[in-house]
Amino acid sequence: MSIARQLLEIKNKLPATVTLVAVSKTKAPALILEAHAVGQRHFGENYVQELVDKQAQLPADIHWHFIGHLQSNKIKYIAPFVYLIHGVDSLKLLQEINKQAAKNGRVIDCLLQVYIAQEETKFGLSFEEAEAILQSPSPASLEHIRIRGFMGMASNTANTAQVEKEFLSLKTFRDRLLPDHPLLEILSYGMSGDYPIAIACGSTLVRIGSTIFGTRSYPQ
Numbered sequence: 163m164s165i166a167r168q169l170l171e172i173k174n175k176l177p178a179t180v181t182l183v184a185v186s187k188t189k190a191p192a193l194i195l196e197a198h199a200v201g202q203r204h205f206g207e208n209y210v211q212e213l214v215d216k217q218a219q220l221p222a223d224i225h226w227h228f229i230g231h232l233q234s235n236k237i238k239y240i241a242p243f244v245y246l247i248h249g250v251d252s253l254k255l256l257q258e259i260n261k262q263a264a265k266n267g268r269v270i271d272c273l274l275q276v277y278i279a280q281e282e283t284k285f286g287l288s289f290e291e292a293e294a295i296l297q298s299p300s301p302a303s304l305e306h307i308r309i310r311g312f313m314g315m316a317s318n319t320a321n322t323a324q325v326e327k328e329f330l331s332l333k334t335f336r337d338r339l340l341p342d343h344p345l346l347e348i349l350s351y352g353m354s355g356d357y358p359i360a361i362a363c364g365s366t367l368v369r370i371g372s373t374i375f376g377t378r379s380y381p382q
């Protein structure tokens with residue numbers, strides 16, 4: 163099926179309140195343009211160099227999401243344009259994003275990545291660590307970043323009850339913090355394999371790659 167058809171099929175299943183980020187890592191700019199031509203504006207990338215290369219040659223109205231694991235020495239390359247950084251997992255990284263955003267005269271929106279899966283390999287903070295960052299005085303003093311919510315990845319399992327439980331744990335966590343932290347509006351969870359469950363569990367942003375662009379030719 164064409165990229166345009168796949169996008170339409172997914173859009174038809176998404177409530178209007180859910181943002182679709184088309185994950186284009188490893189995919190050629192021409193394919194991103196195909197999606198852009200039918201109105202897709204949010205794209206997600208995992209690698210800094212690839213993102214920088216693509217941003218330079220693709221339309222300026224694209225909102226670029228960085229969804230990979232970000233190293234602090236590379237923030238400077240994406241700080242001039244990045245729309246939302248999903249995978250923040252330390253206060254140190256927030257401080258460095260703040261510094262680079264200030265240099266560019268910007269305020270950069272960030273999500274804290276929280277570890278919700280049972281698997282050992284996923285990056286992210288525990289709920290306790292995420293809350294400690296939010297409650298510490300430091301983030302409020304960082305005027306060039308805003309923590310807008312949380313990103314999570316569920317276990318890669320056919321056990322839908324497990325996946326549901328993991329997504330809901332993040333939603334419950336956010337809901338408890340929201341009264342004191344009204345900016346925490348974004349819940350970034352749901353990928354090709356589990357986005358319908360994610361939406362049912364309160365996701366406000368899904369990150370979908372292979373269902374739109376086809377399977378990737380080299381691993382993430």
Ligand SMILES: *Cc1c(COP(=O)(O)O)cnc(C)c1O
Binds near residue numbers: 230355370382
């Ligand atoms: C690659 C990737 C996705 C997209 O995965 P698909 O299964 O291809 O939809 C979403 N989120 C993150 C963090 C990724 O690295």
